Amino acid sequence: MSPTQQEISAEIAAQAAPTSGALHPERRYPPYRSSLLRHPSQPVVALEDPDAVELSGPVFGVTDVTELDADLTRQHHGEPLGERITVTGRVLDRNGRPVRGQLVEIWQANASGRYAHQRDQHPAPLDPNFTGVGRCLTDDEGGYAFTTIKPGAYPWRNHTNAWRPAHIHFSLFGTAFAQRLVTQMYFPGDPLFAYDPILRSVTDDAARQRLVAAYDHELSVPEWSLGYRWDVVLDGPAATWTEEGR
Amino acid sequence: MLPTPSQTVGPFYGYALPFPDGGVVAPAGHPAAIVLHGRVLDGDGAPIPDALLEFWQAAPDGGREGRPGSLRRDHTTGGYAGRDGLSFTGFGRVATDADGSWTLHTLAPPAETPYLAVCVFARGLLHHLFTRVYLPDARPDDVLRRIPVERRSTLFAQEERPGLFGFDIRLQGAPHEETVFLDLA
Ligand SMILES: [Fe+2]
Numbered sequence A: 001m002s003p004t005q006q007e008i009s010a011e012i013a014a015q016a017a018p019t020s021g022a023l024h025p026e027r028r029y030p031p032y033r034s035s036l037l038r039h040p041s042q043p044v045v046a047l048e049d050p051d052a053v054e055l056s057g058p059v060f061g062v063t064d065v066t067e068l069d070a071d072l073t074r075q076h077h078g079e080p081l082g083e084r085i086t087v088t089g090r091v092l093d094r095n096g097r098p099v100r101g102q103l104v105e106i107w108q109a110n111a112s113g114r115y116a117h118q119r120d121q122h123p124a125p126l127d128p129n130f131t132g133v134g135r136c137l138t139d140d141e142g143g144y145a146f147t148t149i150k151p152g153a154y155p156w157r158n159h160t161n162a163w164r165p166a167h168i169h170f171s172l173f174g175t176a177f178a179q180r181l182v183t184q185m186y187f188p189g190d191p192l193f194a195y196d197p198i199l200r201s202v203t204d205d206a207a208r209q210r211l212v213a214a215y216d217h218e219l220s221v222p223e224w225s226l227g228y229r230w231d232v233v234l235d236g237p238a239a240t241w242t243e244e245g246r
Numbered sequence B: 001m002l003p004t005p006s007q008t009v010g011p012f013y014g015y016a017l018p019f020p021d022g023g024v025v026a027p028a029g030h031p032a033a034i035v036l037h038g039r040v041l042d043g044d045g046a047p048i049p050d051a052l053l054e055f056w057q058a059a060p061d062g063g064r065e066g067r068p069g070s071l072r073r074d075h076t077t078g079g080y081a082g083r084d085g086l087s088f089t090g091f092g093r094v095a096t097d098a099d100g101s102w103t104l105h106t107l108a109p110p111a112e113t114p115y116l117a118v119c120v121f122a123r124g125l126l127h128h129l130f131t132r133v134y135l136p137d138a139r140p141d142d143v144l145r146r147i148p149v150e151r152r153s154t155l156f157a158q159e160e161r162p163g164l165f166g167f168d169i170r171l172q173g174a175p176h177e178e179t180v181f182l183d184l185a
Helices: A007-017 A205-207 B149-155
Strands: A046-047 A084-091 A104-107 A132-135 A143-149 A154-158 A162-163 A169-174 A179-185 A227-229 B033-041 B049-058 B090-094 B099-105 B117-122 B131-136 B160-161 B164-166 B182-184
Touching: A104 A143, A132 A143, A162 B099, B049 B099, B090 B099, B131 B149, B131 B182
Parallel strands: A046 B182, A084 A227, B033 B164
Antiparallel strands: A084 A143, A104 A132, A104 A169, A154 A162, A169 A179, B033 B099, B049 B090, B049 B117, B117 B131, B160 B164
């Protein structure tokens, strides 16, 4: 029997830790059923290895990305349906220093909440003019920018009547492989926030707020697009953010 | 500054993150290429068909500066051209198959750092996991020495025939079965 939203919401409430200061989700988060068999039961081994290969990381350059990759509305002959938006922000390390020249990748559902992915069988229309994949390299200030359309909410099968709030998936690299981050950006004021076990797996209120972009009217372009701002701070070993002058 | 929290990669990254020849890190025709392969398994021992693995390693000469050229685009069509086939980028990205399997063609890392760093993403995994693949002849380093002996073997690839190494990643299991995952504190 698929659990009801009421049952999942009760589990979410039981796991809530609004001021715990936890920075990331626990990998075992029962309200998100798929986590149950996919989290380690043994403790993760903390290691301090000043010579670790993980303190360096892959590099990307002009051959890896084209300018068109950052505009998800221009990847087909026609215009995608939906609300045109820009999403911009900076990628920083924990010292607040910009992460320069590194790869940012995004993917998302279309305006109807459907992914251009064979495994997405949600009966909402595909948009022949929207794939929903973008990438760019950060600039000297750590800045990134994408033009896209606002994704729709979509159903999933964690429980009965489960709906994901609208979100854009982000993949980010730092200078160190150990700073790697894959996450999701949400839109402010979404009424589905309270019901979603994936967002609520971040149990600390302030940490969860860091996943929500800000609407920024200054970024909106008259007669054209609405602007959102979202900065990303990469976690990582102390060695990647206490060492000066990198 | 406080970090941005992790969220699961979800089920639908397949048309966004994998790229052509993502598992072919060794330059084309390189005589010293090795092959690593294995499966990603869940707590029931069932294969995970929607995991994504990333690999990062030093070049055989010890270099860790990497090279661009992993994700090349075709500037005419806008399509993915994939690797240039020449540079050793040190970076691999492989999605698991329907049977949870993955394959990586690469060059053996140097004796000083005789391992590949691995980052595991999957639907159901809310925060990625790091581990390492050590080649069988690696001498125990400080990291391995800190791991209980009965769990250490989970970090070693098994040579199946010359140049071919097996390495399964088990996300959950008994202490001697579950892969050791690492956090670089
Ligand atoms: Fe999604």
